[in-house]
Amino acid sequence: MKNAVGREIPDFLLTNGKEVYQGKNYMDGKYIQKASPRTKRYETPQESKLVESLADALRACGAKSGMTFSFHHHLRDGDFVVNMVMKAAIEELGLDNLTIAASSLGSAHDPIADYIEQGKVVGIQTSGIRGRMGEVVSAGKLPTPAIIRSHGGRPRAIEGGEVHIDIAFIAAPTSDCVGNCRGIGGKSDCGSMGYAMTDAKYADHVVVVTDCLVDFPNMPASVEAIDVDAVVVVDSIGNPKKIASAAARISQNPRDLMMAENVAKVIASTPYFKDGFSFQTGVGGPSLAANLFLEQYMDERDIKMGWAIGGICGPMVELLKKGKVGKVIDVQDFDLDAVRSINQTPNHFEMSASQYANPANKGAFVNKLDFVVLAALEIDTGFNVNVLTGSDGVLRGAPGGHPDTAAGSKVCIIVTPLVRGRMATVCEHVVTVTTPGDCVDVLVTDYGIAVNPLRPDLVECLDSAGIPHVSIEALKDKAYSLVGTPDDLQWEDKVVAVLEARDGTILDVVRKIKPYQLDG
Amino acid sequence: MIPRPRPERFRLRRTMMFMNAQKPGLIKDAYIYGCDSIMLDLEDAVAENQKDAARFSLYHALKTVDYGDTEVIVRINGLDTPHWREDVRVCVAGGADGIRIAKCESAQDVLTVEKATEEAEREFGVEVGRTLLMAALESPKGILNAYEICAASERMFGVAISGGDFRKCMQTTPQRDGVDMLAARGQMLIAARAAGVQCFDTVFTNLDDTEGFEAEVLQNKAMGFDGKSLINPKQIRFVHQVFAPTEKEITQAEKILTAYREQSAAGVGVFTVDGKMIDIAFIPGAERTLKLARACGMWEGDLV
Amino acid sequence: MEVLKPAAAGTLESSDAQVMIEPGDGTISLSLQSSVMNQYGRQIKATILETLSRLDVTSARLTVVDKGALDCTLKARVECAVFRSCGASEENIPWGGAVR
Numbered sequence: 001m002k003n004a005v006g007r008e009i010p011d012f013l014l015t016n017g018k019e020v021y022q023g024k025n026y027m028d029g030k031y032i033q034k035a036s037p038r039t040k041r042y043e044t045p046q047e048s049k050l051v052e053s054l055a056d057a058l059r060a061c062g063a064k065s066g067m068t069f070s071f072h073h074h075l076r077d078g079d080f081v082v083n084m085v086m087k088a089a090i091e092e093l094g095l096d097n098l099t100i101a102a103s104s105l106g107s108a109h110d111p112i113a114d115y116i117e118q119g120k121v122v123g124i125q126t127s128g129i130r131g132r133m134g135e136v137v138s139a140g141k142l143p144t145p146a147i148i149r150s151h152g153g154r155p156r157a158i159e160g161g162e163v164h165i166d167i168a169f170i171a172a173p174t175s176d177c178v179g180n181c182r183g184i185g186g187k188s189d190c191g192s193m194g195y196a197m198t199d200a201k202y203a204d205h206v207v208v209v210t211d212c213l214v215d216f217p218n219m220p221a222s223v224e225a226i227d228v229d230a231v232v233v234v235d236s237i238g239n240p241k242k243i244a245s246a247a248a249r250i251s252q253n254p255r256d257l258m259m260a261e262n263v264a265k266v267i268a269s270t271p272y273f274k275d276g277f278s279f280q281t282g283v284g285g286p287s288l289a290a291n292l293f294l295e296q297y298m299d300e301r302d303i304k305m306g307w308a309i310g311g312i313c314g315p316m317v318e319l320l321k322k323g324k325v326g327k328v329i330d331v332q333d334f335d336l337d338a339v340r341s342i343n344q345t346p347n348h349f350e351m352s353a354s355q356y357a358n359p360a361n362k363g364a365f366v367n368k369l370d371f372v373v374l375a376a377l378e379i380d381t382g383f384n385v386n387v388l389t390g391s392d393g394v395l396r397g398a399p400g401g402h403p404d405t406a407a408g409s410k411v412c413i414i415v416t417p418l419v420r421g422r423m424a425t426v427c428e429h430v431v432t433v434t435t436p437g438d439c440v441d442v443l444v445t446d447y448g449i450a451v452n453p454l455r456p457d458l459v460e461c462l463d464s465a466g467i468p469h470v471s472i473e474a475l476k477d478k479a480y481s482l483v484g485t486p487d488d489l490q491w492e493d494k495v496v497a498v499l500e501a502r503d504g505t506i507l508d509v510v511r512k513i514k515p516y517q518l519d520g
Numbered sequence: 521m522i523p524r525p526r527p528e529r530f531r532l533r534r535t536m537m538f539m540n541a542q543k544p545g546l547i548k549d550a551y552i553y554g555c556d557s558i559m560l561d562l563e564d565a566v567a568e569n570q571k572d573a574a575r576f577s578l579y580h581a582l583k584t585v586d587y588g589d590t591e592v593i594v595r596i597n598g599l600d601t602p603h604w605r606e607d608v609r610v611c612v613a614g615g616a617d618g619i620r621i622a623k624c625e626s627a628q629d630v631l632t633v634e635k636a637t638e639e640a641e642r643e644f645g646v647e648v649g650r651t652l653l654m655a656a657l658e659s660p661k662g663i664l665n666a667y668e669i670c671a672a673s674e675r676m677f678g679v680a681i682s683g684g685d686f687r688k689c690m691q692t693t694p695q696r697d698g699v700d701m702l703a704a705r706g707q708m709l710i711a712a713r714a715a716g717v718q719c720f721d722t723v724f725t726n727l728d729d730t731e732g733f734e735a736e737v738l739q740n741k742a743m744g745f746d747g748k749s750l751i752n753p754k755q756i757r758f759v760h761q762v763f764a765p766t767e768k769e770i771t772q773a774e775k776i777l778t779a780y781r782e783q784s785a786a787g788v789g790v791f792t793v794d795g796k797m798i799d800i801a802f803i804p805g806a807e808r809t810l811k812l813a814r815a816c817g818m819w820e821g822d823l824v
Numbered sequence: 825m826e827v828l829k830p831a832a833a834g835t836l837e838s839s840d841a842q843v844m845i846e847p848g849d850g851t852i853s854l855s856l857q858s859s860v861m862n863q864y865g866r867q868i869k870a871t872i873l874e875t876l877s878r879l880d881v882t883s884a885r886l887t888v889v890d891k892g893a894l895d896c897t898l899k900a901r902v903e904c905a906v907f908r909s910c911g912a913s914e915e916n917i918p919w920g921g922a923v924r
Contacts, residue, residue, distance in 0.1 A: 252754075254553060254752060254753035254754045255552075255753075257754060258552070258553065258753070391860065391862075391863055392859075392860070392861065392862040392863065393862060420892075421545075421838050421839045421859065421860070421891065421892025421893075422839070422859075422860045422864055422892040422893065422894060423860060423863075423892065446549075446552050447549075447552060481586075482548070482549070482894065483864075483894060484864065484867055484894075484895060486860075486863035486864060487862075487863055487864065487865075487866055487867070489862050489863065490862070513862065515861065515862060516861050516862045516865035516866065518854070518856055518865060518869060543837075544839045544840050544893060544894065544896075544897040544900075545837070545838060545839035545840070548839070548894060548896075571914075572904060572907070572908065572913035572914050573833050573834070573900070573901075573904045573913075575917065576833075576899075576900035576901070576903050576904040576907075576917075576923070577897065577900045579900070579919055579923065580896035580897070580899050580900045581896060583896070583924070584894075584895075584896040585896070602914070603914075605915065606914065606915045606916070606917065609916075609917070609919060610917070610919055613919030613920050614919070644919065644920055
């Protein structure tokens with residue numbers, strides 16, 4: 001069945017009330033039945049929930065084959081915990097048929113690819129998938145398709161019972177002996193633990209994995225002891241160098257700077273750019289650099305940012321400290337400046353993924369967002385964005401909060417170079433739709449700006465500010481004139497991943513790619 | 521293949537940005553940053569054993585990339601190397617707008633390149649005289665011969681000083697106030713103006729020293745340069761800002777040109793604008809101001 | 825042209841391609857790796873073969889590692905490798921003739 005972004009969704013996926021994507025805010029006003037976990041009572045006072053090893057923790061939680069384990073990705077590419085836990089479950093306890101439900105997975109998790117190939121891990125649900133895992137899933141090694149959700153879609157699915165977590169593993173930079181966890185104060189600090197919060201509340205069992213045990217009570221706790229079954233102390237939960245970069249530096253790349261400046265120009269041309277406006281930006285080169293130019297416009301007009309959300313890094317903390325932004329509400333931290341600031345700098349707060357972006361609660365932060373600046377691997381002439389699959393059809397990205405912030409914000413700006421090497425970023429049809437075009441408003445490239453025709457108000461803003469813009473078709477034509485029109489990818493029938501829209505409908509599927517054969 | 525219009529000998533050249541002709545990722549679209557000219561470099565940026573490869577890259581870039589209004593100049597290797605003749609051939613065959621002669625020291629150097637250029641134009645069926653020349657003065661001898669160099673050929677549109685080599689010859693280093701090159705810049709400017717060609721300043725290489733860069737650009741403008749060579753796109757904006765005319769200059773130029781048209785139609789040669797005596801000598805300057813203003817996005821009109 | 829000795833041109837940088845050429849056995853054999861194989865493999869192969877045919881190369885073994893090079897770069901690298909393999913890359917290149 002064809003959905004609202006023109007993608008053919010196979011019927012076998014449309015069971016148990018699953019629908020195809022119908023357009024933005026389609027689920028508005030509907031009721032959701034929240035799932036409740038089956039959790040164990042600990043009435044007898046316990047001195048400590050410490051157990052000797054991950055294997056012991058797994059046993060204590062009744063781990064068995066066929067279960068779903070959840071993980072958060074605050075340790076990013078430095079994470080050791082997913083691999084450690086899966087190794088204990090598979091190699092020590094001999095479990096199989098396992099499903100990993102993670103808020104994201106990266107190249108740190110390459111070893112899991114082996115477990116997929118061995119058939120031990122049979123299900124993957126995540127926001128991001130890269131590295132070898134992306135390759136084996138793309139090669140169709142999972143018996144059922146991977147399910148890809150946005151950062152807001154994940155807590156929606158967990159709260160609504162679409163994902164039932166048997167055991168949640170919480171990598172915690174610090175914990176006390178009963179499982180009050182924080183993202184700071186240890187040796188592998190990550191700052192916010194926003195993506196772990198829903199897991200802890202909705203999992204049947206919760207295991208905290210830490211490398212820094214601190215005195216009780218570890219307050220204020222991001223994950224609370226009342227939800228935790230067991231605490232395991234390991235040597236190291238991750239590589240601090242890869243958890244938070246020393247400082248996210250603003251790009252010096254002239255191309256990035258040129259695009260960032262145009263992003264700020266577009267923002268400043270809209271009526272939403274007024275005192276108290278709200279803002280989110282990605283940490284990619286041109287997105288982050290937009291901060292720099294936006295600040296100049298704020299100074300010029302003597303206005304301040306009301307609040308900023310998102311993954312946070314140094315440049316935003318810097319604005320907060322300078323008093324140029326009122327509040328920063330933070331679901332994840334990308335560099336040490338942000339890690340050191342959360343809950344320390346006044347008005348720098350932590351939030352959960354649900355609070356950040358869940359479309360099925362009563363109003364997430366993204367719904368109040370004026371501007372979001374985002375990157376893209378590809379964007380097509382329907383303004384549909386792909387941030388998941390490479391142009392070769394292989395999984396190597398993450399929707400993350402992209403679809404959520406795009407849908408919630410008043411102005412969603414995609415900033416990307418027109419081509420990358422020989423890949424046309426602006427194209428006829430994206431490989432996979434991860435953010436539907438009805439949520440995307442403006443495209444800024446190094447070869448020009450395009451406004452979504454669905455937003456004539458923004459066209460007017462740009463025109464009156466004298467900002468030149470062209471049709472997105474013109475940008476696509478320019479891209480193809482530079483790199484050549486790409487051949488269509490060839491696919492097999494097998495679906496290797498299902499892309500859920502943030503509201504739970506099906507936005508797209510990724511099929512198994514047929515590689516081009518030179519002599520074919 | 522992209523046909524390029526016949527190069528204009530005297531056009532706006534506020535910024536000339538150097539790009540290594542050997543780097544495909546760089547040369548494919550250097551024009552997007554809005555510099556007036558790009559300078560594809562076959563000389564210092566290209567390693568000795570890659571000169572041949574750079575020429576193949578350059579040829580196809582020239583033939584394939586649509587540089588639009590951006591002027592495309594190629595810096596060829598010095599006349600004391602075995603490379604320069606083939607460099608000239610590829611520039612002409614590819615249709616570059618101009619050739620920058622490295623380490624130029626005499627009018628004879630210009631004539632030598634001019635001769636090779638003309639031969640190449642005949643060989644490749646290019647209109648004779650199409651390919652422009654400019655000279656880089658890199659030595660005290662070059663500076664002393666600046667006038668004869670500037671005046672050596674009808675193809676010459678300008679001269680540039682090359683600071684790195686020149687300072688070495690003069691046993692000095694870059695100074696905050698530019699005193700190290702003051703005499704050379706001055707002499708070159710006088711020679712260029714006397715010969716009626718354009719004059720460009722050297723690159724500023726310390727990208728982190730914004731203050732020093734800006735001071736140098738302001739000094740360039742004050743001394744009367746037409747433009748500056750650049751090594752990074754981020755330097756473009758400030759140069760364009762500094763070289764932009766003021767609102768007052770634009771209004772004045774408009775008045776002069778409008779009055780000139782009216783008066784000359786009536787057969788009058790000398791007239792007054794705002795109480796100031798104006799004659800034909802003011803016209804090129806006024807035209808230059810309006811062309812510059814249009815390039816800076818400050819003026820729209822049809823007087824020039 | 826006749827490929828007389830092994831030669832190479834280009835780099836493994838992004839947007840470039842590295843071309844290695846060796847004398848062949850009377851035919852053209854091409855081994856190609858590309859970061860954009862699924863979308864451009866067919867066109868890259870065609871560009872390489874056309875370039876060789878313009879240079880009248882009929883016997884060669886080519887190994888091309890493409891890092892997303894545009895067609896103009898691919899041509900430049902193949903041509904340079906061929907001319908180098910004949911020791912003729914430094915001067916009197918037939919610009920606009922066989923090289924175009």
